[in-house]
Amino acid sequence: MSRFSGAVITECMSSRPVRLVCCIAITGLIGSGGAAQDQQQARFTILDRPTLTFMGDVGLIDMPSADSMADADVTATAMYANNILRTVIQFQVTPRISGIFRYAVLNDFLPGSGTLYDRSFDIRYRFLDETRHRPAFAIGLRDFGGTGVYGSEYIVATKGVGDRLRVSAGIGWGRLGSYGGFSNPLGILADGFKTRATSGNNAGELDFGEWFRGDAAFFGGVEWRATDRFTFKFEYSSDAYDREADPMGFTHKSPFNAAVSYRFDNGIDLSAAYLYGSEIGVMLNYTFNPKTPRIPDGIDDGGPSVVPRDVAAARSWGLDLSDDGASPASRASMQARLAQQLEAEGVILKSFRIEGSRVIVHIRNDRYDAPTQAIGRTARALTSVLPPQVETFVIVPIVASMPVSAITIQRSDLEELALDLDGSWKSYARADIAEGSPYRLRREDYVPGAYPDMRARFGGYLVPSFFDPDSPIRIEVGAELAAAYTPRPGIVFSGAMRQPIAGNLDDATRTSNSVLPHVRTDIVEYEKESELEVSYLTGEYFFRPGDNLYGRVSVGMLERMYGGISAEVLWKPVEGPLALGGEFNYVRQRDYDVLFDFRDYEVATGHLSAYYDFSNGFLGQVDAGRYLAGDWGATFSLDREFANGVKIGGFFTLTDVSFDDFGEGSFDKGFRFIVPLSWLTGEPSQRGFGQTIRPVLRDGGARLSVRNRLYEITRRLHDPELKERWGRFWR
Amino acid sequence: MSRRRISPGLAVLATLALAGCAPAPGKGLFKRQPDPTAGIPEPTSGRYLALQQVQAPALQVVVEDRSQRDLMLFSHRLDGVELWYGRDGVQVGLRDGMLAYTRGIGGDLMAADTRQSHALLASGQSGTAKRFHSYLNGNDQIETDSYICDIRRVQDFTLAIGEARVPTWYMVETCHGPDLIFENYYWVDRRSGVIQQSRQLANPFSGRVAFQRVLS
Numbered sequence: 001m002s003r004f005s006g007a008v009i010t011e012c013m014s015s016r017p018v019r020l021v022c023c024i025a026i027t028g029l030i031g032s033g034g035a036a037q038d039q040q041q042a043r044f045t046i047l048d049r050p051t052l053t054f055m056g057d058v059g060l061i062d063m064p065s066a067d068s069m070a071d072a073d074v075t076a077t078a079m080y081a082n083n084i085l086r087t088v089i090q091f092q093v094t095p096r097i098s099g100i101f102r103y104a105v106l107n108d109f110l111p112g113s114g115t116l117y118d119r120s121f122d123i124r125y126r127f128l129d130e131t132r133h134r135p136a137f138a139i140g141l142r143d144f145g146g147t148g149v150y151g152s153e154y155i156v157a158t159k160g161v162g163d164r165l166r167v168s169a170g171i172g173w174g175r176l177g178s179y180g181g182f183s184n185p186l187g188i189l190a191d192g193f194k195t196r197a198t199s200g201n202n203a204g205e206l207d208f209g210e211w212f213r214g215d216a217a218f219f220g221g222v223e224w225r226a227t228d229r230f231t232f233k234f235e236y237s238s239d240a241y242d243r244e245a246d247p248m249g250f251t252h253k254s255p256f257n258a259a260v261s262y263r264f265d266n267g268i269d270l271s272a273a274y275l276y277g278s279e280i281g282v283m284l285n286y287t288f289n290p291k292t293p294r295i296p297d298g299i300d301d302g303g304p305s306v307v308p309r310d311v312a313a314a315r316s317w318g319l320d321l322s323d324d325g326a327s328p329a330s331r332a333s334m335q336a337r338l339a340q341q342l343e344a345e346g347v348i349l350k351s352f353r354i355e356g357s358r359v360i361v362h363i364r365n366d367r368y369d370a371p372t373q374a375i376g377r378t379a380r381a382l383t384s385v386l387p388p389q390v391e392t393f394v395i396v397p398i399v400a401s402m403p404v405s406a407i408t409i410q411r412s413d414l415e416e417l418a419l420d421l422d423g424s425w426k427s428y429a430r431a432d433i434a435e436g437s438p439y440r441l442r443r444e445d446y447v448p449g450a451y452p453d454m455r456a457r458f459g460g461y462l463v464p465s466f467f468d469p470d471s472p473i474r475i476e477v478g479a480e481l482a483a484a485y486t487p488r489p490g491i492v493f494s495g496a497m498r499q500p501i502a503g504n505l506d507d508a509t510r511t512s513n514s515v516l517p518h519v520r521t522d523i524v525e526y527e528k529e530s531e532l533e534v535s536y537l538t539g540e541y542f543f544r545p546g547d548n549l550y551g552r553v554s555v556g557m558l559e560r561m562y563g564g565i566s567a568e569v570l571w572k573p574v575e576g577p578l579a580l581g582g583e584f585n586y587v588r589q590r591d592y593d594v595l596f597d598f599r600d601y602e603v604a605t606g607h608l609s610a611y612y613d614f615s616n617g618f619l620g621q622v623d624a625g626r627y628l629a630g631d632w633g634a635t636f637s638l639d640r641e642f643a644n645g646v647k648i649g650g651f652f653t654l655t656d657v658s659f660d661d662f663g664e665g666s667f668d669k670g671f672r673f674i675v676p677l678s679w680l681t682g683e684p685s686q687r688g689f690g691q692t693i694r695p696v697l698r699d700g701g702a703r704l705s706v707r708n709r710l711y712e713i714t715r716r717l718h719d720p721e722l723k724e725r726w727g728r729f730w731r
Numbered sequence: 732m733s734r735r736r737i738s739p740g741l742a743v744l745a746t747l748a749l750a751g752c753a754p755a756p757g758k759g760l761f762k763r764q765p766d767p768t769a770g771i772p773e774p775t776s777g778r779y780l781a782l783q784q785v786q787a788p789a790l791q792v793v794v795e796d797r798s799q800r801d802l803m804l805f806s807h808r809l810d811g812v813e814l815w816y817g818r819d820g821v822q823v824g825l826r827d828g829m830l831a832y833t834r835g836i837g838g839d840l841m842a843a844d845t846r847q848s849h850a851l852l853a854s855g856q857s858g859t860a861k862r863f864h865s866y867l868n869g870n871d872q873i874e875t876d877s878y879i880c881d882i883r884r885v886q887d888f889t890l891a892i893g894e895a896r897v898p899t900w901y902m903v904e905t906c907h908g909p910d911l912i913f914e915n916y917y918w919v920d921r922r923s924g925v926i927q928q929s930r931q932l933a934n935p936f937s938g939r940v941a942f943q944r945v946l947s
Contacts, residue, residue: 295837296936297867301776301820302834308809344777370871419810419824419832421842421865424873643871682837727871730841731834 051223051231051261051269052285054079055142055150056088057100057122060221060235061257061273063176065168066138066158068126071095072642073289081273081281082250083107091648093640096126099650101671101693103467104149108248117469118149119695135159135167141211142175145669149243152176153212154219169220172238173212179240179255181215221257231261233273241276253277290646290675295682297731303345303373304380306418309388309411323387326354334385339447341381346684347374350398351445358392362403362441368728369645369678369686371397371716376729379409380418386411396439397717400542400708401489402550403436404717405574418730428726433719435574437544441489456483461498466693468508476503476527480535495537495557500530515661516699517601519561519628523697525592526561533594535560536707548573550710559705560594562587562628564602570710572611575719579611579711585704587628603630605704611711615720617641619649628702631655635668635701643724645676645688653701661700668701670694756888756901756918771801776820782806789945790815792823794836795930796938802945823933823940827853828917828926830933830940838936841865841873848904851882852917853924855900858882862906866934878906878913890918890927895946897927911935 050058050067056077059065069075069092077088086104093099100122109116124140135157143150156170171177173184174196186193196214221235234256241252254277261271271283323330331354338361339349346367353360359382365374375395382393393409413430417423458481465474478501484494500506505527512521538556545551550570557563564587572579584606591597607625614620617640624634633656639649652669659666674690677683715721774780782804790803792815803815803823812824812831824832829845829852847860860882865875881904888901899918906913918928928943 291868291870293869296869296934297837297839297871299837300835302816302822303820305806305814305822305834306809307807372871415810419812419826419842421844421863421875422873423842424865644869725871727841727867727873731839731867 049073049287051233051263051271052077052090052283054081054086054259054271054273054275054281054283055122056086056090056102057098057124057140057142058090059156060168060223060233061259061275062237062239063168063170063172063219063221063235064124064138064140064142064154064156065166065223066126066130066136066156066170067166068092068095068098068124068138069287070289072291072640073287074648075285075287077283077285079281079283081275082244082279083248084244098122098124099671100124101695102143102150103472105472106149106244106248109244111247115469116149117467117472119467120150121145130159144211150175151210152239156219164225166223166225167220168223169218171216171218173214173216174210175239175243176219177215177217177238178242179217179238179252181217181238184212184214184216186212186216229263231263233257233259233261237276250276251278290642290648290679291644293644293679293682297728298678298684299682300684300731303377303731304341304384306380306414307384308415309383335447338381338385341385342378345374345377345381347378349447350401350450351441352447353442353445354386354390357389358394359386359390360394360396360439360445362396362398362439362445364398365686367686368684369676369688370725370728370731372722372725373684373728373731375407375722376731379414379729383411383414394439396436398436398441399713399717400492400540400552401441401486402542402544402714403439403441404714405436405722406434406439407722408432408434424727424730427729428723433574433722435547436717437547437549440544451486451488453486454483456481458482463503463505464691465505465508467695468510470509471504471507474503474505474508476500476505478503490542492540492542493538494540496535497532498535499532506530512699514663514699516629516631516657517603519589519601519603519699520697520702521699522592526594529592530594533560534596535594538707540708542708545569550714552708552710554706554708557590557596558585558587558707561590562704563590563598564588566704566706568706568710570714572711572714572718577613577615577720579715581609581611581711583607583609583625583706583709585706587704603628605630607635607703609711611715613715613720617643623703627653627655627700628704629657629699631657631700633657633701635703639672643727644679645674646679647672647674649673653703655701657700663696663698665694665696665698668694668698754916756886756890756916771818774818776816776818778806778820779804779816779818782816790825791941791943791945792817793941794933794937794939795941823942825942828929828942830929830931830942833933833937833940836933836937836940838934839867840934841867848880848882852902852904852919852926855884855902855919855921855924856882857884860904864934876908876911878908878911880904880906887921888918892927892943892946897946898922899927906932913939915939 053059054062057064058067071092073092075090079086084106088102090100102120104118106116120143122142124138126138128137130136137157139155142152152172152174154170154172154176156168158166158168160166184193193213196210217238219238224232226232237255237257245252257275259271259273261269263269267287269285273281275281335352342349348364348366351362363378365371368374378395379393391411395407396403409431417427461478461480463476478499480498482496484492486492508524512518514521536557538554541553543551548571552568554566558566566585568583570581586604589599589601591599605626605628607623609623612620619639619641621637626632633654635651635653637651639647641647650671654667670693672692674688676688677685788805792803793800801817803817806814806816812826814822814824816822821835827849829849831843833840842865844863848862851858851860860880862878862880865873868874883903885901885903888899890897890899898921902917902919904915913932916930917926920927930939930941933940
């Protein structure tokens with residue numbers, strides 16, 4: 001059994017819990033169509049987007065093609081045929097590379113009418129594009145790291161004939177070489193290619209030793225896009241279904257399959273197929289693109305507008321031009337008006353200082369997923385409050401009271417560029433984005449009530465769990481109370497309690513069979529024995545040890561399963577792709593009731609980390625060190641992050657635990673995604689839904705899940721992230 | 732003005748308004764409402780309330796696809812653009828009556844360059860003009876689109892604004908862009924060249940917005 005990590009990922013200690021309610025109310029409006037909608041139906045034409053196979057990848061019916069989805073498209077698929085249910089997620093990782101995670105339930109597959117729950121990963125690379133005279137070519141691996149039920153490899157070519165017909169032909173190995181197979185042509189390279197181990201490699205082991213081995217076979221078919229709605233497909237399949245047909249009681253009578261798909265405007269395709277001359281299959285696909293949320297720039301008021309310094313405008317804003325802000329009283333008045341304006345924007349003003357023609361403000365963004373929106377609104381609000389002689393705005397966004405960067409903006413640039421066609425890029429180019437450490441918070445500049453600071457949030461939570469064979473989807477919902485108290489900058493006492501209200505997580509019965517210390521696999525015990533739980537309860541200290549350096553020390557109940565001490569230091573320049581960090585933790589396993597007791601397992605764990613931002617939306621990370629079970633190794637991650645905050649990625653961990661000791665899956669791996677709530681609803685929010693999905697959760701390669709790791713909380717206020725989202729500066 | 736209702740995925744559209752016969756100039760969006768503020772929610776924007784108190788000039792506004800209406804109030808002038816506030820803090824900016832800026836209606840028009848079109852409209856001339864729009868897209872990127880527009884003076888028309896009767900040219904601007912064709916309609920005061928009433932594309936997501944000056 002595996003389990004997601006927590007559901008709600010981004011801490012939102014907003015004092016405005018009502019926002020979620022607003023979001024739900026607005027979501028309820030989805031589907032209330034309008035004239036604009038009618039005019040936009042050309043968006044999803046069948047010619048733009050290929051259809052999927054019953055395996056969940058792009059192609060014919062069971063056979064793949066060389067076509068690709070649009071860059072970044074995500075498709076969720078559910079299909080049913082002959083006692084097999086598959087749910088599949090496909091992600092077009094780059095224009096050429098696509099990846100798939102598939103969860104299949106094969107009833108009666110195992111001896112004694114047992115059900116097989118099979119998790120598999122695919123990858124495909126389109127290595128040649130279609131031209132006028134040449135088809136597109138792709139090479140792919142199905143189920144390259146799972147139990148091998150779908151293990152197969154292929155090379156396929158696809159060519160359009162006219163506007164509505166596409167023809168595919170390919171050669172397959174493994175399952176795709178099991179019908180009409182012939183001796184592997186790769187055998188001329190080496191004899192080893194001629195044979196393939198029949199089945200049963202160790203689950204999860206990367207079994208590249210068998211790739212492209214054994215018999216090969218040809219497959220092919222056609223796809224006819226009869227109308228913008230209907231697509232008909234016909235194929236010759238090289239999959240003999242040897243492994244399912246016998247135990248699952250169906251007959252493979254024919255290699256010919258036929259299918260029809262109907263496309264709706266909302267990203268849904270429905271398909272039906274006649275398979276193997278004996279079975280009927282049905283499939284539903286839903287496709288969306290992370291780059292295009294429903295509401296392009298969200299629903300929110302216009303925010304402050306730039307107020308020019310001329311007298312007429314200033315008068316209507318109640319600005320006293322004779323006031324130069326020099327006296328304490330006028331400074332206090334400006335500060336109060338600014339704080340009030342910013343609070344309406346969800347931005348908390350922490351300090352305010354005028355030095356001649358320059359103002360320095362420290363702000364905390366409590367509302368916007370895009371920091372640039374908070375920075376832009378602050379800059380515009382300043383134009384309506386400050387006397388004309390203040391020309392330079394230094395805006396210092398803080399996170400955990402640390403000044404993370406300092407954005408210097410000239411007021412005359414704001415006035416000049418507010419309505420400029422290219423105002424976004426020009427204003428980014430003219431802004432100075434600098435290291436924040438010279439701008440430490442100073443007590444004499446605090447706005448009244450800046451510290452101590454108390455925030456609390458009451459809301460709901462949802463924790464799903466997948467792949468328990470007894471119940472492939474489990475879920476728990478409940479109420480959560482979280483609070484944070486900051487007596488002075490950098491010191492935070494915070495905690496969260498959760499009370500489950502409904503769900504079946506605690507009905508799980510699978511107990512751990514791990515031979516390693518049960519650092520994660522006792523999850524079922526935690527679910528069963530916890531009721532009202534203390535999810536975390538910590539004291540944290542955040543500090544800036546020097547330029548480009550960030551520090552964190554956390555003590556207490558660090559996460560649901562571990563308590564102890566965690567210390568981290570991060571080197572991260574305000575711009576540049578590379579960051580380096582180190583973390584050391586000494587932790588003890590918490591009791592199953594998730595309250596204040598501990599079990600007797602203690603471990604020193606920690607990692608050295610390297611982070612690299614490839615600047616094309618891809619983030620790479622390597623964490624090397626000692627894991628919770630005392631095993632040594634490294635985790636490799638690659639995520640694609642869209643400017644709007646949606647993030648999809650994958651990771652794997654190799655440690656000195658042997659594949660046998662690790663158990664099912666051989667090593668830790670999975671994929672993860674984060675979707676900001678604002679992407680879903682259009683409402684500004686810092687919350688979001690994040691899931692880490694592991695085919696199997698085991699004890700090897702398990703990392704402590706401490707909150708507020710420094711890279712994640714700082715990087716959004718640095719370049720290139722600020723540059724990528726600068727479009728929101730003027731929003 | 733109220734906020735954007737949610738409708739399915741957008742990004743590219745083929746056609747917003749097919750070029751063709753212009754609607755009759757008298758088909759007013761403002762005629763049916765004797766009381767321009769009837770049925771509009773109470774103001775929530777502090778700035779709007781302040782402008783109400785100083786009796787700022789007003790502009791009737793309708794987001795056509797949603798039939799959402801507001802009486803927006805003039806806030807200030809920035810770089811030649813009049814900024815108008817809606818009661819929930821949404822803003823539009825008009826440069827010489829041409830829409831140059833929206834904030835908060837969804838798929839916002841971040842900026843626009845409409846000087847060529849305005850030159851023809853203000854003088855009542857038919858002709859061809861280029862215009863440029865910058866939008867904020869769903870991936871927080873700015874997209875700048877160029878359009879080539881045919882402007883036609885269709886007929887003279889006496890526009891009723893409240894009790895006043897304003898002699899206008901009814902003019903139609905048909906614009907072609909990379910993935911969008913749209914039409915804007917203008918009622919241009921023959922005496923002054925001022926655009927008294929118009930229906931203009933705000934952005935591909937929110938569609939067209941209609942404006943009518945409230946004469947004081």
